[in-house]
Amino acid sequence: MADNVKPRVRVPRSAAAGEAFEIKTLISHTMESGARKDGDGNIIPRSIINEFICDFNGENVITAKLEGAISTNPYIQFEASIEESGTFTFTWNDDDGSVYTDSKDIAVG
C-alpha cells in the first residue's frame, strides 16, 4: 500500500428529493505514473489508483477509470440526486490491490 493514503469526502447531510447536489472527493496518493526514472535510471513502477466508484444504497452512481496521466491526490467532483435517505459508499482501487473506502449517510428532507 502506498504511504499516507487518506480518502476524504464531502456530502451534504441532507438534500431535497430529486434535487441535484454536489459531492466532492479527494484522496491523497502519490500516483506514480510509471514514466519516471529513479536516480539510477531505473523506471519507477506505475502505482496509481486506477478506478473510483461511488454507489448509493448499492446502486452505482459513477465509475471513473483513471489512467497514467492522472495527477497526485486526485480530486473528483460530481453531482447526484436521491429520492430516499441512504448511504453513499466510495471506493478507490489501487494498482497494488489495495482498496480504500469511505461512506457518508444522507437524509432526504
Add this chain to the structure above:
Amino acid sequence: MRIITLTAAVAASLALFAGASSAQVTDPLVVDGQTIVTSAPAPDFLDIDEVLSGWNFRTAETRALQTDDFENPAMIFVDQALDDWDTAEGTANKACADCHSGPEEFAGLRAELPRWNDDQGALFNMEAYINFCRTERMGADSLKLAKPRMDAMVALLSLQSRGDIINVAIDGPVADIWERGRELYYTRVGQLDMACANCHEDNYGNMIRADHLSQGQINGFPAYRLKNAKLNSTHGRFKGCMNNIRATPFAVGGEEFTALELYVASRGNGLAVEGPSVRN
C-alpha cells in the same frame, strides 16, 4: 490538474472572471465564514502605502481553491502533520501530543514569528521552535528544513493562527538582525544584479513574463504551489527567488535567510496569517 465535472455554476463563474485582470483584486478572502485581512496600511518604515497579500495577485481559480479547506490541497499535508503530531519519536519516546494538548495551543504564535528567544539568545522561527522541541525534549533528529515533514508541521501550526494579524517585533534584541535583513532586501546580487525590492517593491502588480509580481509577502507561507504540487517554505521560496536572479542562494535556515525572514515578515505587519495558502 484535477478532474472536475464542470457544473453550470462553475462554468458561469469562470465566464464572469474571464474578462477581469487578476492583479490586485479587492474581494475579501473568506474561509469557512472567517474573513481574512489581505490588505492593510503599510508599516511606517515602508515607502509604499499599502501592504497586499499575495492572494490579491493570483487568478480567480487559484484564489477559489483557498476559500474552501476541502479544496485547499495544502490541507492534505496538514493532515499528514497531524499524524506526525501523534507519532512518538526519539530517545524520550515522546510525541508532540504527550506534552501539548493539541496544535490549538499554538494559536497566535505564527503571527509573532520570527521572534527573539530569550532563553536561547537567538532569533527563532517556527522551524527553529519545532526542531528545538525535537532535539531537546524528544531526543529525536531535527527535521530537515524546507522538506515535506517540516513544511507540513509548520503548516499545521500556522493554520492555528489563521486570520490573526501579523505583529512581528523589530526592536529590542532583534534590531540588529532586522537591520541586516533590510540590508539584504535592498542589496543587488547575482548575474541579473537585482535586489528583492526591484521586483517586490518597485514592480509589484506588473507582469513578470506571464505572471503578476506580488509584494513578496510571506503571510501565506507555507504555501501550496500549483507549480510543484507541494508545500513551499519561506526559505525555500527565498532560495528559488535567488536562483531566478542567478545569484548563489544563502543557506536554508542560515543566518542571512533568517534575518531576511524577519524583515520580510515585518513588512507584512498588519496583514493576516493565511495559514497554508494556495499560490501558482
